[in-house]
Amino acid sequence: MSKKGKIFLLDDEELISDVLLRALRNEGYEVMKENETDGVEEKIMAWDADILLLDISMPGRSGMEILKEIISRNLQTQVIMLTADDTAESAVAAMKIGAVDYITKPFDMDEVKIVVGNILEKQELKKEVSFLRKAYADSMEREFIGESKAVKEIKTTVEKMAQAKVGSILVTGESGTGKEVIARHIHQLMFGLDSSRYAPFVTVNCAAMPEALLESELFGHEKGAFTDSKTLKKGLFEEAKGGTILLDEISEMKLSLQSKLLRVLEERTVRRIGGNQEIKVNVTVIATSNVNLIEAVGKGNFRQDLFFRLSPFYLYLPPLRERKSDIPLLLDYYLAHFTNKYHKNTVKGFSPEAERLLINYHWPGNVRELKNLLERFVVLENNEIIRPEHLPHWVSAQEVIASGPVGGRYILPESGISLDDVERDLIIQALEKSNQNMAQAAKLLNITYDSFRYQLKKFGLK
Template sequence: MADKKRILIVDDEENHRFMVGLHLKENYDILEAQNGLEALNILDDEHVDLILLDVKMDVMDGLTFLSHLRKKNLNIPVIVISAFNNVRTAVESMKLGALDYITKPVDIEILKNQIENLLESEDKNEMELVEDYVYEGVYSKEGLGKIIDVLKLVAPTDATVLIMGESGTGKELVARSIHLNSPRKNEPFLAVNCAALNENLIESELFGHEKGAFTGAESRKLGKFELANGGTLFLDEVGELPISTQAKLLRVLQEGTFERVGGTKTIKTDVRIIAATNRDLEKMVQEGKFREDLYYRLNVFPVKLPPLRERKNEIPLLLDFFIKKYSQKFQKIIKGYEDGFLEKLMRYDFPGNIRELENIVERSIILARSERLTSDLLPPLKYSNGFDSGVKNIKEHEIEAIKNALKETGGNKTKAAELLGISRKTLHNKLKEYNIEV
């Protein structure tokens, strides 16, 4: 039988230490300390797997103890327990390294669940970093490669990751790579765009709903937290979540439980959370638009993706990648690009980042009449000095793209619309607007 994990209970209330220890001693070895100073002395001599820490103690309070724990570089998971249901205190403790918190009177079942989750996570954190990192894109060692080196460390764990970066920098691709290099890689990876759903629909999307929960709920629907059980849930644009939904998300992160909309049954879920945002969440916290406690729960492992303008050395790699992708999609032979094509792109700042570059390549391949992409295929590019490199205006580019698509499809409007990535109705309107005869 495996050795029991050791839990240190630090609390100046003897009765509370006894009560908590009584409920935990069946599965764990229990050590006790009546203040932070006594706890530090115990840690000098004893191995401890987890600490339950009270905040308000006379000799050395919980926050002071946490700061000493950090200085000693002791990587022991801490759950803060306090009679003071104060979000500010909980947030301060998490800034100092606590991984979770719970308020008195303690719900023993919730506490047991928190302890179990943290200890399981610590076991997974002992895995070695991923050497052959799976990434479904391209990058250079000097560019995104620096971020990949960090992801190799966090991917094998169950830590919550917050990916920050401008729109179009590849946040979902990075989130998917974390999942693909984790022990959950064979389980579901589901993504939710929090900005794409209104307040009434987002909770149903995340937590599901029961039949009759609201008008139009004709049958039970499972939410993403249920469907992703055992896997990873990616919350894109998490800063757009309504405050009411933020509170429910916080509960799932704390307890691993939720109820469907209109339901009463509590459902347990085991999901790793990866969140992403292009907004300044810290500023939103200060403005009261984002919960401070939720921010610190999501920001366990922050990853900042640099914009494309700060890693332009990756543009040639990305060009080759997208040319291969879209020449296959459109069944065209495109062998590369002229120097002028690359030169104009290298001088451009790409406010839309990688997504904008991809769109430019896709459009250029649709317009291309030779095996190499040339600078005249580029749309107007607004440089930082205000100079516009475009030889043709947007209208001229659209006309040429439509004519090329119709030519390649033998005048078939449905197929031409598919080639252009627009609806048949939109194509019909463009033909009428530009007086293009078929």
């Protein structure tokens, strides 16, 4: 059994440290023992200990003094104090300075194992979280690729908003149009990337949580605010102080919570659940929505006052099919991006016909769909040049249908086309248009109900 974790023991009582050493090694930890206090900080640093078990009273330098030194050096090492007195007073003092826990002698070995295990587990989780945060941030584009007129306008607008440090921004657009990318871009413009002070960027998906949980996530709660709130918890607004909070899918927020959010936007303060103190929060709020908020207001699902509060600085990201000139740029960008990411450079580019098909395609999933397609090409394609026959069938089928008859005829692409794909796509579209009503769908295709059902079976759609 091998566990991760390096534990440094510093105790002048040989007997005690021997027992600890053996027990912890038996648990699978790496353990180092020392009883000399002089210059011990260097040894701890050099060995890169995860945990220091530190005796509070030793001849020579006291444990407290060493603890202060360790804390002042801002090491990763977490300190657990070993105290002989059961008054626990000195232990409490040590924890105020920065020790994470204490163990009173004579100790129960099981207790030691539990304390050590818990601390290492927490440390591990922290590392994991910061790793994942970083990986996620890396995977997100901060640069908004595009040169179309619409994108150019968005970029200038965004620069002005960032310069003025506006307090709230609403970003709308279909799924995959880059709402989060633009939000991160704004954050970067406002707070810089390499600023010495770290400006947090916090995202909350308003659709992902039940209302009560979302409320306590956003605003935090005091200790004892409700039955299982054993500790005080800061809300995400507080966490985002001095930076940006991204409220994703704001349209999904319940009305009662919307009014609390409105208050925060107006007062620029939050009150934790169960608390009565107003806490100033200087944050930029960016809200996103892929549904039409004006319609949502009309239906009574979104508060009009909140909409007015958010809407002075709004950005609309048009779908990719409405800014086709960005498509070649994005194709190049993501081809290079994934070539680099996977160290695989089989695919060099697109044939003119394939590029034309990709430009004409309607991209229902917008940039996300394009990005995913490019990732697939780079990883799986064996040909240097992507030709129409390498494209997913729906891309080519789409075109024949979308182009409609020209001079009374549908245009057959050079590369040919599967009639089945065209049929299947039209059937799916008819179902979508008719809200899955088969009779209506059949009418749209000018076929009988029975043959429509036959077609569904044939294509495995029913």
